[in-house]
Amino acid sequence: MATIKIPQVFQLYTGGSALLTVEGATLTAVLRDLAQRYPELATHLMNRTGKLHQYVHLFRKGEELPRVEADQVLISQDDDLVLVPGIAGG
Amino acid sequence: MGLPPLSSDEIARYSRHLLLPQVGMRGQQQLKSASVLIVGAGGLGSPIAMYLAAAGVGRIGLVDYDRVDVSNLQRQVLYTENDLQAPKAEIAAKRLSAANSHIRVDGITGQFNSSNAMEIARGYDILVDGTDNLPTRYLLNDLAVLTNRPYVYGSIFRFEGQVSIFGMPDRPCYRCLFPEPPPPGAIPSCASAGVMGVLPGIIGSIQAAEVIKLITGIGELLAGRLLLFDALEMRLDSVRIGKKAGCPVCGTAPTIRALQDYEAWCGSRIGQEFKLPPTPFDISPLALSKLLTEKMPVVLLDVREEFERQISTLTGSVHIPLPELLERIGELPVDRKIIAYCRNGIRSQEAARLLQLHGHSDVRHLEGGINAWAAIVDPSIPVY
Known part of the structure; x- marks a missing residue:
């Protein structure tokens, strides 16, 4: 299963977990799986149609995953994804 | 316009930069200008x-x-x-x-x-x-x-x-x-x-x-x-x-x-901590103090994290962190008034909303959280 590194700001909705494992062969499937396992987290990451909000990004190997046609974005079992939100502190 | 020269004092002061070939005299002059x-x-x-x-x-x-x-x-x-x-x-x-x-x-x-x-x-x-x-x-x-x-x-x-x-x-x-x-x-x-x-x-x-x-x-x-x-x-x-x-x-x-x-x-004001708009769930620290003094049967629900309870707590409160609230909702009586509280009244308002959504009709949350309680009712409680 692929993993998603969860930033501190969203760990409130994962019971404190910093690394989640997700199932799915495409980005759409992975996001759907994430939403089923962590519905509270999903409301902060995605809109009602399952698309990521503009203030969060998913990266893989240092490159952003496309936002459009997420069902065409293939995810491998050994992919390590990184979730990056906007943060505000200083 | 040329770069400003460095004085002898400045040359002595910035010598560790001047020794870097990537910075040198020119770089230090660029910094000065x-x-x-x-x-x-x-x-x-x-x-x-x-x-x-x-x-x-x-x-x-x-x-x-x-x-x-x-x-x-x-x-x-x-x-x-x-x-x-x-x-x-x-x-x-x-x-x-x-x-x-x-x-x-x-x-x-x-x-x-x-x-x-x-x-x-x-x-x-x-x-x-x-x-x-x-x-x-x-x-x-x-x-x-x-x-x-x-x-x-x-x-x-x-x-x-x-x-x-x-x-x-x-x-x-x-x-x-x-x-x-x-x-x-x-x-x-x-x-x-x-x-x-x-x-x-x-x-x-x-x-x-x-x-x-x-x-x-x-x-x-x-x-x-x-x-x-x-x-x-x-x-x-x-x-x-x-x-x-x-x-x-x-x-x-x-x-x-x-x-x-x-x-x-x-949608936020600079220099002001985020505050949710008022809701029917709000109860002020003074109103809660009156309820407790009158020994009204209420459940005080602390929805903060465990480490926050080591800083301050309201006596007799039940502890269910907000992320666990829905899965542990059965631990709360449905026939008693529940008053949720957190640090500053944001998480508790969300808790009140969730509780009402799931069958608890008499729910309030402490406006401004335990920090407001400390400021208005009980100054012996530390503010964090």
Whole structure:
């Protein structure tokens, strides 16, 4: 299963977990799986149609995953994804 | 115009820079002729300002509206116990001038907003982010793009930080990365969520390094990359970020040609902790105190995390952290009034909403949280 590194700001909705494992062969499937396992987290990451909000990004190997046609974005079992939100502190 | 010469004192002072072939005499002269505006003289602003002053940046401007609070001293290393309640920008300017008499430091006490940003920033080469809020970040970004200046971005949360450079030609800006701000309250501030004291020291120092590289023209800049730092895992990663052709400020057909109302854009007020609008669930500390004095049968529900209960707690409260509330909702009686509380009344309002949604008809939450209770009802409880 692929993993998603969860930033501190969203760990409130994962019971404190910093690394989640997700199932799915495409980005759409992975996001759907994430939403089923962590519905509270999903409301902060995605809109009602399952698309990521503009203030969060998913990266893989240092490159952003496309936002459009997420069902065409293939995810491998050994992919390590990184979730990056906007943060505000200083 | 030629670069300013260095005096013998300056040559002695900056010798470790002069010894670096990448910096040398020319680089040090470039630093001397440079001007940098740092917006925010707090956790990030402290190390940024101290290192740039020590490095010999010829003119440093420092803007902050705030005064030194005792809770700042855990990370804002510009200040001491002698500075409590004094204006930060004034104290910081004195400290930097004392650290380096060869440079000019302007301390500007006041808000940095769209009506004065152009004027305050006039004459500075580089804008540096030391702020603690989103509206000022969008303001700095737009100002940088509209006036063709680099914006050295830094931001922190708990144990994590981000750094990048926006506003460079052909490189993305902050709006390319974050076209929309999160809804108000969705991203907590350090004031409400905490921050490791050394974190702004690390992130601010990286920002200062990028400023020095920008001025001297050396190395690979973070423009087009976002640096991600995690102090818990002690990991430093960078990801590539792209320029968006449709960006409203730096894209091919920009629609933003002047500074905006950034507080309205982000739905939050600078310098004020986020507050949810009033709801029928609210109960004031005084009203709750009256209920308890009258020995009304209520369930006090603490929805904070375990570590927060070690700081303060209301006697007799039941503890269910907000993330566990729905799965443990069966532990709460349905025939008793439930009064939820948290630190400042944000999580408890969400708890009240969830409880009502799931069959609890008599639910309230403590306005302003346990900190308001401490301020109004019981001063023996510590405020955090």
